[in-house]
Amino acid sequence: MVKKLLLVTALLSAGSALAAETAPRASVIEADPVLTPTVLTPEADGFIDPLRELKFNPGLDQREFERSTLEALEIYDPLEPINRRIYHFNYRLDQWVLLPMVSGYQAITPRFVRTGVSNFFNNLGDVSNLINSVLQLKANRSGQITARLMFNTLLGVGGLWDPATSMGLPRQSEDFGQTLGLYGVPDGPYIMLPILGPSNLRDTTGLVVDYAGEQAVNFLNVAEASTDHPEIFALRVVDKRYTTHFRYGQLNSPFEYEKVRYVYTQARKLQIAE
Numbered sequence: 515m516v517k518k519l520l521l522v523t524a525l526l527s528a529g530s531a532l533a534a535e536t537a538p539r540a541s542v543i544e545a546d547p548v549l550t551p552t553v554l555t556p557e558a559d560g561f562i563d564p565l566r567e568l569k570f571n572p573g574l575d576q577r578e579f580e581r582s583t584l585e586a587l588e589i590y591d592p593l594e595p596i597n598r599r600i601y602h603f604n605y606r607l608d609q610w611v612l613l614p615m616v617s618g619y620q621a622i623t624p625r626f627v628r629t630g631v632s633n634f635f636n637n638l639g640d641v642s643n644l645i646n647s648v649l650q651l652k653a654n655r656s657g658q659i660t661a662r663l664m665f666n667t668l669l670g671v672g673g674l675w676d677p678a679t680s681m682g683l684p685r686q687s688e689d690f691g692q693t694l695g696l697y698g699v700p701d702g703p704y705i706m707l708p709i710l711g712p713s714n715l716r717d718t719t720g721l722v723v724d725y726a727g728e729q730a731v732n733f734l735n736v737a738e739a740s741t742d743h744p745e746i747f748a749l750r751v752v753d754k755r756y757t758t759h760f761r762y763g764q765l766n767s768p769f770e771y772e773k774v775r776y777v778y779t780q781a782r783k784l785q786i787a788e
Contacts, residue, residue, distance in 0.1 A: 587776045589704050597706035601771055604711060605762040612755045619752050630674040631753050636685060637666045637673025641733045642724045646688035650696050658683050672734060687785070691720025695786035704775055712778040
């Protein structure tokens with residue numbers, strides 16, 4: 515009988531020890547968030563763990579993704595079929611004519627000569643910049659552009675050098691399209707111009723007015739001389755393409771037309787608001 519009592523006592527003691535040993539493990543298992551589902555509480559917006567249902571599709575078609583994204587960036591473009599043809603024409607003209615001309619221009623002229631040519635035509639452009647700054651009632655900018663014209667024309671030998679920039683007078687770009695936009699004239703339909711590229715009805719009107727103003731002012735007699743020497747106009751076209759860094763196809767996207775259209779439109783809004 516005593517032996518039986520001792521045996522029962524020993525079993526009870528072993529059971530208690532085993533229970534004490536396994537109790538912490540059970541608590542760890544219960545507290546493990548992986549094994550035990552966590553109770554989710556609604557967030558302030560009423561959703562419960564919204565990222566839980568987020569799924570990534572590795573097979574997503576990049577073209578379809580861009581198309582759906584660009585639908586939210588639509589620009590008023592009623593002439594799109596014609597604009598796309600002109601865009602393609604500009605691309606081919608750039609590829610077959612303008613860029614080869616630029617490459618030849620770079621090959622036969624030293625860098626300082628190309629810089630002087632760019633400075634000269636930029637100095638001519640400052641006349642239009644000044645007129646439009648005055649029309650926009652930008653007194654401070656008008657004064658800066660006037661000083662640029664004086665320093666670069668006199669000290670820079672007709673604009674071949676640009677001492678004004680070194681003197682803290684950087685070039686400011688103003689055109690009649692910006693002037694019209696400042697006074698509330700809407701963009702109008704998007705237009706792709708041959709050779710000149712992206713524009714809209716308002717900015718195209720501005721280009722015509724700026725050109726007419728430049729011809730009327732005839733600064734340094736360049737406008738009149740260009741009628742007798744078309745090579746001056748040709749050099750200006752080559753220089754403009756040389757200083758424009760955009761290259762057709764550089765966006766590496768089948769939706770380059772839409773992207774260029776959107777970037778141009780937004781950039782013009784920023785320039786007008788400046």
